[in-house]
Amino acid sequence: MKTSYRPAYSSIEDLVPYSAGKPIEEVAREMGLSRIVKLASNENPLGMSPLALEAIKSAARGVNRYPDGAAWDLKEKLSAKLEVPRENIVLGNGSNEILELLAQLFLTEGTETVYAWPAFVVYRLATLAHGGRGVEVPLDSGLRHDLDAMAEALTDRTRIVFVANPNNPTGTRVGRDELERFMDRVPESVPFVLDEAYYEFARHLDDFPDGMQYFRDGRPIVVVRTFSKAHGLAGLRIGYAVMPRPLADLINRVRQPFNVNSIAQAAAIAALEDEDFVVRSLEHNRRELARIQQAAEGMGLSVTESFTNFILIDLKGRSGQEVYEELMKRGVIVRPMAPYGLPGTIRVTAGLVEENEMFLEALKEVIDGE
């Protein structure tokens, strides 16, 4: 789209807007269906903690007031839980906003970010929105980060490095040793962003790196986490990051004073008090991912081993877009992965038992009906 308007950076004109999973209501209307299941956005199918729901109801009464711009209570809670000083914690309107603020702080025309591809598309969007160039380093043949190749891609133009661990949309992860070797090669002046949006789903693994531990050990790291996934608060838009104090101070200069709303803050505090809910969510997720994997393999398809709440299914030569459309006709919304360079795959979030059953039945019909 070229118009007579001139954005600050020409890269903005090349940007392809983020495409969210289709809303349930729209698909229901388009397809004339009454029952739709959405397994497209890696949300928590169990909802949220009942404590969070109560906190939301109670906080709703106070929305005539501005939120606490310093998020005092939530930062206290996070500080105690993560064992990091409150001054090092930054909150965002979704962790997405923090990624965006980092891009705003560090990028100008001629600068670069380094990240893997395919990975979370916001690394690309935030880079282009601020005039930067994304150096996109292909994942290896197992769809894992190729950290050696990423280290080779660092130049004196690099301003931010993003690593999602586990990664979206592949569900893959990197281990402690390889990550540490890579971090050693990133210059201290370049913010190294470890995006742990799916941390909870992988934290039980022996060699899974814990970004917070690296921070506590004094590494100059930015660790980003969210309440959108394991905590089930995606609609409230709240995430956080832990980072060196000078960087937190810079972000606090450019962020909106009230970037995280009062209901989200209250819900997040309550969510942190309900570890049982998280554990239940993780157990459900593990069971359901295994079931989806087994059923997909039973249909002759293959999957990438996932350490998240979604799974990438290889359709063995079929078009992900076509399978996506056929599934949608049957009331199931998944994500086709062609925009991520994986045209023969779909990404499916583990839903409720009956939702996954509906998906698997529909998938079988589509595969058998060829």
Ligand SMILES: Cc1ncc(COP(=O)(O)O)c(C=O)c1O
């Ligand atoms: C890897 C990764 N990082 C960050 C986010 C952003 O999450 P939110 O803005 O909801 O906190 C997502 C969301 O899907 C993600 O997959």
